[in-house]
Amino acid sequence: MTEANSFDIIIIGTGPAGLTAALYGQRLGLRCVVFGDIPGGNLYMVDNLANFPGFPDGIPGTEWGVKTFQQAQTEGAMFTMGRLESLEQDGNTFFGTDVNGIRYSAPCAIVASGRVPRKLPVTQSEMKGVNFCSVCDGPLFRGKNATLAVVGSDNAAAQHALTLSRIAEKVLVIYRSAQMIMDASHRERLAGQDSIDLMPETEVTGYVGLDLVEALEIVASSGDAETLSVDGVFLAIGWEPNTDMVKMPVETIDGGYLKTDEKLMTSIPGMFAAGDVRDTDLYQVLTGCADGARCALNADRFIKDVHS
Numbered sequence: 001m002t003e004a005n006s007f008d009i010i011i012i013g014t015g016p017a018g019l020t021a022a023l024y025g026q027r028l029g030l031r032c033v034v035f036g037d038i039p040g041g042n043l044y045m046v047d048n049l050a051n052f053p054g055f056p057d058g059i060p061g062t063e064w065g066v067k068t069f070q071q072a073q074t075e076g077a078m079f080t081m082g083r084l085e086s087l088e089q090d091g092n093t094f095f096g097t098d099v100n101g102i103r104y105s106a107p108c109a110i111v112a113s114g115r116v117p118r119k120l121p122v123t124q125s126e127m128k129g130v131n132f133c134s135v136c137d138g139p140l141f142r143g144k145n146a147t148l149a150v151v152g153s154d155n156a157a158a159q160h161a162l163t164l165s166r167i168a169e170k171v172l173v174i175y176r177s178a179q180m181i182m183d184a185s186h187r188e189r190l191a192g193q194d195s196i197d198l199m200p201e202t203e204v205t206g207y208v209g210l211d212l213v214e215a216l217e218i219v220a221s222s223g224d225a226e227t228l229s230v231d232g233v234f235l236a237i238g239w240e241p242n243t244d245m246v247k248m249p250v251e252t253i254d255g256g257y258l259k260t261d262e263k264l265m266t267s268i269p270g271m272f273a274a275g276d277v278r279d280t281d282l283y284q285v286l287t288g289c290a291d292g293a294r295c296a297l298n299a300d301r302f303i304k305d306v307h308s
């Protein structure tokens, strides 16, 4: 391995958590290498980031992502603009290998790789017409008198339904439970939309179509099965943390989120976790940023304590 590939921190993810870790790490005098291909991470799905302090009119998620990326870059962080294939440890040193087989080393690693929406456990779960982001993919159905299904029963499902109700002729919200679990404001807004139909106690058991979803196979709690014609489906049925690149045994909580201590360190000394990938209680940009900053500070202390 050449000296050029040796850094102080390997950061995985260019979302709010990874970018802030890079910004703080560099300002602490640490040399950070950052892996990831989308500046802003999941913020590309956020039409208008309206709850981040300092932006009273909100800011498009992509704009916030690009600006924060530029800020970390100005501080000197090295962005590979590619994904990390594997993170391993040999002795006290972490080794990261990117998709081109190039290796990087560092005494600390910060996993800030976020999470991805869960898919339905059906055959052909990745069929065309199955979407996860109404803001990004909803406009594809504009002007088509579309019937769209939203699967899920929480705030995310409500947000999808409300966004799609401005585009589609009809939005069907399908969920297994008897009630939707969401904020009162979402509940009120859903109730006020004639174009949204709620379908409680109903399970989607399959997609119908060749390449493209044309209908859903559904089963009601009574056992009655039906095929429902739709033009597209939007899923809001939970998330899975992105931890595949960690090739070492590490403690996780239910759902696979990385378990962290009060310093945001995982069960592997020197490996920290920030943002949506860890066992947090709030999955937001603000908390991701706070985690990233704290991880950088704690990585700095770890390096001083353990490696000097």
Ligand SMILES: Cc1cc2nc3c(=O)[nH]c(=O)nc-3n(C[C@H](O)[C@H](O)[C@H](O)COP(=O)(O)OP(=O)(O)OC[C@H]3O[C@@H](n4cnc5c(N)ncnc54)[C@H](O)[C@@H]3O)c2cc1C
Pocket (backbone or CB within 6 Å): 012, 013, 014, 015, 016, 017, 018, 035, 036, 037, 038, 040, 041, 042, 043, 045, 046, 048, 049, 050, 051, 052, 082, 083, 084, 085, 112, 113, 114, 115, 133, 242, 245, 274, 275, 276, 277, 283, 284, 285, 286, 288
């Ligand atoms: C539709 C939607 C609306 C939202 N609205 C809001 C809102 O209004 N306000 C708010 O505060 N939050 C909102 N959120 C949540 C917010 O986007 C997340 O909490 C935040 O992006 C988490 O930041 P993160 O850095 O932890 O992870 P992410 O933003 O998910 O970034 C992690 C990045 O790491 C990448 N990655 C994964 N594996 C690897 C690998 N092996 N190598 C390199 N990179 C990898 C991922 O592809 C991703 O780009 C919303 C989310 C969604 C989906």
